[in-house]
Amino acid sequence: MAQSKEFIGLVVKATGSWYTVVNRETGEKLECKIRGKIRLKDVKTTNPIVVGDYVKVDFSDEDEIGVISKIHERRNYIIRRSTNLSKEAHIIAANIDQVFLVVTIDLPKTSREFVDRFLVAAEAYKVPATIVVNKIDLYDIDAKVELELFKMDYALAGYEVMEVSATEGTNLDALRSRLEGKVSVFSGNSGVGKSTLLNALDINLELRTGKISDYHHKGTHTTTFSEMFPFGSNGYVIDTPGIKGFGIIDVKKDELFHFFKDIFRYSEGCKFYNCTHTHEPGCAVKEAVTNEQIALSRYESYLKILEDEDEKYRTKF
Ligand SMILES: Nc1nc2c(ncn2[C@@H]2O[C@H](COP(=O)(O)OP(=O)(O)OP(=O)(O)O)[C@@H](O)[C@H]2O)c(=O)[nH]1
Numbered sequence: 001m002a003q004s005k006e007f008i009g010l011v012v013k014a015t016g017s018w019y020t021v022v023n024r025e026t027g028e029k030l031e032c033k034i035r036g037k038i039r040l041k042d043v044k045t046t047n048p049i050v051v052g053d054y055v056k057v058d059f060s061d062e063d064e065i066g067v068i069s070k071i072h073e074r075r076n077y078i079i080r081r082s083t084n085l086s087k088e089a090h091i092i093a094a095n096i097d098q099v100f101l102v103v104t105i106d107l108p109k110t111s112r113e114f115v116d117r118f119l120v121a122a123e124a125y126k127v128p129a130t131i132v133v134n135k136i137d138l139y140d141i142d143a144k145v146e147l148e149l150f151k152m153d154y155a156l157a158g159y160e161v162m163e164v165s166a167t168e169g170t171n172l173d174a175l176r177s178r179l180e181g182k183v184s185v186f187s188g189n190s191g192v193g194k195s196t197l198l199n200a201l202d203i204n205l206e207l208r209t210g211k212i213s214d215y216h217h218k219g220t221h222t223t224t225f226s227e228m229f230p231f232g233s234n235g236y237v238i239d240t241p242g243i244k245g246f247g248i249i250d251v252k253k254d255e256l257f258h259f260f261k262d263i264f265r266y267s268e269g270c271k272f273y274n275c276t277h278t279h280e281p282g283c284a285v286k287e288a289v290t291n292e293q294i295a296l297s298r299y300e301s302y303l304k305i306l307e308d309e310d311e312k313y314r315t316k317f
């Protein structure tokens with residue numbers, strides 16, 4: 001009988017039915033399946049095992065494939081609902097050091113509400129987030145003005161905003177140096193240039209992108225699975241499929257403002273300890289919005305997300 005063996009490995013690709021796992025000791029890759037149902041204690045997700053997970057794999061020398069039999073506890077993860085009202089949750093990646101939210105001011109335009117929803121999730125799961133504005137080579141005068149406003153608003157909120165062009169190679173060194181020795185996730189709407197950017201940061205990656213093929217002139221490629229790649233001497237980058245909606249989960253309505261860094265900072269000055277920063281007198285948050293110490297667009301996102309939560313909990317009669 002074939003002798004069964006096991007190893008601990010890192011999940012570097014997850015398609016939903018197949019998982020590519022890198023053996024932590026040997027660095028070898030093995031295609032794996034899940035044995036039975038692996039259920040996680042607290043999270044209900046469509047994907048039980050995700051890129052960045054450490055897992056135990058059982059295999060024998062005769063087999064071409066391994067079987068994932070155990071998942072190690074996660075240090076952290078980022079999770080979202082696919083739409084605001086959907087019940088199904090999807091984990092983007094696990095055990096990550098930082099996330100780069102790739103956005104575009106134009107072509108396509110990333111909405112402020114999407115950005116703010118994403119940042120709330122990053123705060124809630126304690127993953128440091130940096131915003132990367134891509135395609136700056138394409139912006140006309142209106143988009144350039146919008147970019148300046150965008151930068152002001154997020155600087156005020158306490159986020160770093162980097163401006164790059166993946167195709168022109170603009171400002172890539174600063175971003176590259178941030179990736180050394182870290183596990184970094186790149187996320188954002190479809191078509192903002194995540195794969196193109198990662199290819200530009202490291203020419204060895206050769207990720208497929210939405211660039212129309214020179215040979216066939218038909219169709220564009222879009223990333224459908226999350227995948228993790230070694231970067232530099234000891235870092236990892238994770239390319240993720242483009243996402244449309246970002247439904248926040250696990251955040252209670254009355255705690256939402258904790259995850260807006262800027263709103264939270266000013267909330268200490270509110271007259272009522274349970275101020276929701278919507279209608280209360282003596283609200284230091286509303287005052288800060290009036291004084292332009294908190295960006296109006298951030299406050300509007302806060303109100304919008306609160307409203308959506310109302311919708312979710314409204315009972316049908
Ligand atoms: N002009 C310009 N075009 C860019 C830039 N970055 C990406 N693109 C183009 O934008 C399109 C989409 O790029 P992708 O890298 O496939 O985008 P993605 O975010 O990975 O998309 P999904 O896989 O669908 O999530 C391609 O045609 C790229 O060539 C840039 O900095 N400037």
Ligand SMILES: [Zn+2]
Nearest residue numbers: 270275277283
């Ligand atoms: Zn208040």
